[in-house]
Amino acid sequence: xxxxxxxxxxxxxxxxxxxxxxxxxxxxxxxxxxxxxxxxxxxxxxxxxxxxxxxxxxxxxxxxxxxxxxxxxxxxxxxxxxxxxxxxxxxxxxxxxxxxxxxxxxxxxxxxxxxxxxxxxxxxxxxxxxxxxxxxxxxxxxxxxxxxxxxxxxxxxxxxxxxxxxxxxxxxxxxxxxxxxxxxxxxxxxxxxxxxxxxxxxxxxxxxxxxxxxxxxxxxxxxxxxxxxxxxxxxxxxxxxxxxxxxxx
Numbered sequence: 359x360x361x362x363x364x365x366x367x368x369x370x371x372x373x374x375x376x377x378x379x380x381x382x383x384x385x386x387x388x389x390x391x392x393x394x395x396x397x398x399x400x401x402x403x404x405x406x407x408x409x410x411x412x413x414x415x416x417x418x419x420x421x422x423x424x425x426x427x428x429x430x431x432x433x434x435x436x437x438x439x440x441x442x443x444x445x446x447x448x449x450x451x452x453x454x455x456x457x458x459x460x461x462x463x464x465x466x467x468x469x470x471x472x473x474x475x476x477x478x479x480x481x482x483x484x485x486x487x488x489x490x491x492x493x494x495x496x497x498x499x500x501x502x503x504x505x506x507x508x509x510x511x512x513x514x515x516x517x518x519x520x521x522x523x524x525x526x527x528x529x530x531x532x533x534x535x536x537x538x539x540x541x542x543x544x545x546x547x548x549x550x551x552x553x554x555x556x557x558x559x560x561x562x563x564x565x566x567x568x569x570x571x572x573x574x575x576x577x578x579x580x581x582x583x584x585x586x587x588x589x590x591x592x593x594x595x596x597x598x599x600x601x602x603x604x605x606x607x
Contacts, residue, residue: 360386360409360442360518360551365418367404367575378404379415380575386518391544391552393562393583396572397598402555405572406520409553410442411435423517443511447523449503453495459506460491466513484509484539501532505539512543519543519552525561537565559602563587571595 367379379401386392394402407413409420411427420428422438430438446452453462460477467475481488484505490498498506504524511519521540525533544550556562562569562583569586571579571594579586579595590596 359388359421359423361419361421362405362409363419363421365405365408365415365420367401367408367413367415377575379408382418382572382575382577384570384577384580386551386553388517388551389544389548390567391540391554391565393566393569394553394555394572395557395559395562395569397557400572401575402572403522404575406444406522406553406555409518409520410444440513441517442520443513443516443518444520444522445504445507445511445524447526449500449507449527450495452507453503455495458492458494459498462506463491463510466510480509485535500528501536504528504532504536508536508539508543517550519550520555521552522555523557524554526557537561541565559587559599571598573598 361383362385363383365379365382366377369376369378382401382405384392384394384405394405396402404413408415411420411430415428418428419426422441425438427435427438453459463475463477477491478488481491486502486505486509490502490506495503508524519540524540525536528536540552540554544552554562554566566583568581569579569583570577571586571590573594578592579590586595587599590599
């Protein structure tokens, strides 16, 4: 299980301090996709980057499979790094534009002590033409790029996948196929867990067993997806869900 406990994070913007995350607590259990929902700027991406240990929290704890990794330095945390993977909103920004897809995959898969990857089999699984591996990002479609990003995120030892608006830059048909791919990953390995960061409440309803709703850095709602979306317990939750259902978001 991945736990974030009482996480706080502030940033300086000129002369003022902005509370990006305020006492946020959430947990991600094996075998489930959890939704993290809220308006732009509410702290979702900051919280996810703290979970990935890309930025440190000001206070609070990060517990990974029972071990407190909050204060671990980069070298000490290296043995845990492969457990946490992130799929970014913009796949073009997450892969090196100067190198081929194969080079980007080799960065992850071809490490000392690891067996050589069977890219042909992997391409079949992820429904990617094998010739794409020898192209650079500028020569590949957005949907294909996102599939490559997902392929990288399922490397050896990966267990927790944080999906930061993974379909928002894709057309509707490609969105559906990408979400189906995430579902397949979970079905093939029930030990994995996924966090879906999204504005799309219907997507969360379809894919997530539980959801958290954030507003102004704080988690205001949490529970089973259908319970939260049908019976929100806070005024903001009710307004946010109503605005979405009326097409106002």
